[in-house]
Amino acid sequence: MAHATPQGVKLLNGFKRPGRFEKGLGAQLPEAYKKFWREWKLTKPAAVHYIPKESEWERDEVTNAIKPVQSIPFPLIDTPESHQGIWGGEAVIKGFQKRESTKRRVPHFWVPTLRRSVVHSQVLNEYMSVVVTERTLEQIHECHGFDHYLLKNLACDLRSALALKLKRKILKSLQMGCPALSAEPKHQSEVLKEYSPYLASYTSEEIDWYGHTYLEAIHKLQDQLRAAEKVIPHKVEFRSKLIERLREAGIAEAGKKDPRDSVSHGDHSDADIDALTKLESSTPSSSWLSKINPFGKKET
Amino acid sequence: MLKNLCTTQLYLLKGANNLKQQVRTTFVLKRKYEPLLHKTNEKPRRLRAKHFIYELVEDTQVKKRPNMEVVLKTFVEGVGDKGDVVSMKPHFVYNKLLLPGLATYKTPENIVKYSKTEAEKSAVQHSSAYAQRTVNMLESIVLAVIMNKDEPWVLEPWHIKASLRKAGFHCKEECIKLPSERIEGPDLRKENKEFSCIITINKLEQATLKCRIHHWSTDPSERLPYVLEHWKLPAEPLLESSQNEAPTSNVQKPIVK
Numbered sequence: 160m161a162h163a164t165p166q167g168v169k170l171l172n173g174f175k176r177p178g179r180f181e182k183g184l185g186a187q188l189p190e191a192y193k194k195f196w197r198e199w200k201l202t203k204p205a206a207v208h209y210i211p212k213e214s215e216w217e218r219d220e221v222t223n224a225i226k227p228v229q230s231i232p233f234p235l236i237d238t239p240e241s242h243q244g245i246w247g248g249e250a251v252i253k254g255f256q257k258r259e260s261t262k263r264r265v266p267h268f269w270v271p272t273l274r275r276s277v278v279h280s281q282v283l284n285e286y287m288s289v290v291v292t293e294r295t296l297e298q299i300h301e302c303h304g305f306d307h308y309l310l311k312n313l314a315c316d317l318r319s320a321l322a323l324k325l326k327r328k329i330l331k332s333l334q335m336g337c338p339a340l341s342a343e344p345k346h347q348s349e350v351l352k353e354y355s356p357y358l359a360s361y362t363s364e365e366i367d368w369y370g371h372t373y374l375e376a377i378h379k380l381q382d383q384l385r386a387a388e389k390v391i392p393h394k395v396e397f398r399s400k401l402i403e404r405l406r407e408a409g410i411a412e413a414g415k416k417d418p419r420d421s422v423s424h425g426d427h428s429d430a431d432i433d434a435l436t437k438l439e440s441s442t443p444s445s446s447w448l449s450k451i452n453p454f455g456k457k458e459t
Numbered sequence: 460m461l462k463n464l465c466t467t468q469l470y471l472l473k474g475a476n477n478l479k480q481q482v483r484t485t486f487v488l489k490r491k492y493e494p495l496l497h498k499t500n501e502k503p504r505r506l507r508a509k510h511f512i513y514e515l516v517e518d519t520q521v522k523k524r525p526n527m528e529v530v531l532k533t534f535v536e537g538v539g540d541k542g543d544v545v546s547m548k549p550h551f552v553y554n555k556l557l558l559p560g561l562a563t564y565k566t567p568e569n570i571v572k573y574s575k576t577e578a579e580k581s582a583v584q585h586s587s588a589y590a591q592r593t594v595n596m597l598e599s600i601v602l603a604v605i606m607n608k609d610e611p612w613v614l615e616p617w618h619i620k621a622s623l624r625k626a627g628f629h630c631k632e633e634c635i636k637l638p639s640e641r642i643e644g645p646d647l648r649k650e651n652k653e654f655s656c657i658i659t660i661n662k663l664e665q666a667t668l669k670c671r672i673h674h675w676s677t678d679p680s681e682r683l684p685y686v687l688e689h690w691k692l693p694a695e696p697l698l699e700s701s702q703n704e705a706p707t708s709n710v711q712k713p714i715v716k
Contacts, residue, residue, distance in 0.1 A: 210489070229496055229503070255508070255511050255512040269513070303566060
């Protein structure tokens with residue numbers, strides 16, 4: 160029975176719902192994008208909103224019983240606004256507060272304090288006004304610069320579409336040798352020397368696919384597919400075939416045979432079309448009847 | 460109340476103990492009720508509403524931030540000279556030094572790169588980082604030099620020194636250079652006339668100080684009528700030669716007492 164299903168023998172362990180990379184266009188996404196996805200969504204981010212427990216076991220304070228540490232993470236909410244700014248790994252936490260022991264719990268949202276500040280990218284040679292948190296600025300200082308902060312941290316720790324987009328831009332710019340700093344060659348070489356070690360962990364395809372959201376990646380893939388299969392309209396194809404046949408028949412108006420034409424039959428030059436239209440128009444109409452257009456606008 | 464206070468402090472202490480490396484964020488939370496243990500290599504149990512009750516361990520937003528150390532790339536007024544490692548508040552450092560490109564982060568390479576060369580050391584341009592601030596302060600004020608209306612006098616550096624002291628500046632007589640012309644009094648034609656003298660700071664920086672002569676009598680009935688905010692009004696130059704040097708401006712800052 161199992162062999163007859165599309166999942167084959169795998170069905171024996173239960174039906175598995177196809178994921179986003181197993182159906183539709185998602186299945187065609189390259190490995191480079193899947194690698195980024197794993198870094199972004201499937202890696203455990205650094206502890207931000209909680210104090211991580213390092214030990215594997217802990218002793219109960221009251222009973223002194225030893226029990227394993229099973230730290231279950233808090234659900235964090237990434238709002239659309241968090242993707243428009245750079246929050247440095249912070250997110251909104253939805254939960255309850257128990258303010259008094261005799262009172263019912265109250266819902267509460269812990270939202271990071273946001274402020275607008277300027278960040279400076281050396282590689283892009285640009286100052287940007289972005290919404291940041293205090294943590295972002297501290298991390299920038301810790302990494303000794305905005306570029307270092309973006310390049311050092313994983314996608315799961317950046318936690319913002321804007322930061323990932325900037326990271327891709329910076330990586331691309333580094334690959335091209337910092338074209339933004341071409342006015343100062345000495346400074347450019349210094350910057351390249353400082354940041355080029357980060358390029359070692361990416362191939363050029365990975366950089367190309369880095370930092371896209373799933374929908375953006377699908378759109379990028381669609382554009383690539385469309386560009387790859389160039390559809391020639393039948394009109395063009397048949398017309399060039401007809402011209403070819405006319406030439407073979409030795410009709411002078413079909414034009415001379417082009418060496419370029421023999422290579423690609425699908426192509427047709429404007430000269431051919433001109434010649435053909437001349438051919439059509441040059442045939443003398445014997446009757447006035449041919450000048451009447453029965454579908455033309457009525458003159459009243 | 461007391462109990463609550465104690466518990467929060469306890470949590471803070473616990474957090475400090477557990478914290479191996481500093482976790483910096485806005486809110487650090489912990490669960491009030493830990494969920495029950497689940498089997499290893501199995502999915503965790505379904506969380507109940509009470510497992511989403513969180514307690515605040517620490518809010519680092521309200522904590523005082525330590526100073527930041529940076530290396531200056533150029534001379535910065537009021538901060539330091541080129542190559543200096545200065546330690547200041549992080550927001551000031553980021554907004555006023557790092558973003559304008561006056562300083563970089565403190566790394567061994569940067570300290571070597573921006574340290575002063577011998578040629579730069581020998582060519583002293585600034586006596587101190589704060590001297591230019593004093594110059595700016597001195598040049599922004601209009602000094603009222605109050606002289607006697609009854610007794611004859613000749614203007615000397617110690618008059619300027621005393622007037623400066625009244626305005627909140629302390630300087631030695633050697634630093635004050637008066638105009639070469641002799642200024643004598645009492646002369647009511649010289650009332651509210653402006654002249655400029657030069658103050659030398661740390662034997663290097665020079666500030667041009669605008670001074671105006673005012674007459675004052677010990678007898679209250681002899682005193683001149685008080686003019687409200689006279690330092691903001693335009694004044695004529697006292698000396699012909701100094702006319703070009705010290706053009707009078709209409710609006711001046713009042714003297715800081």
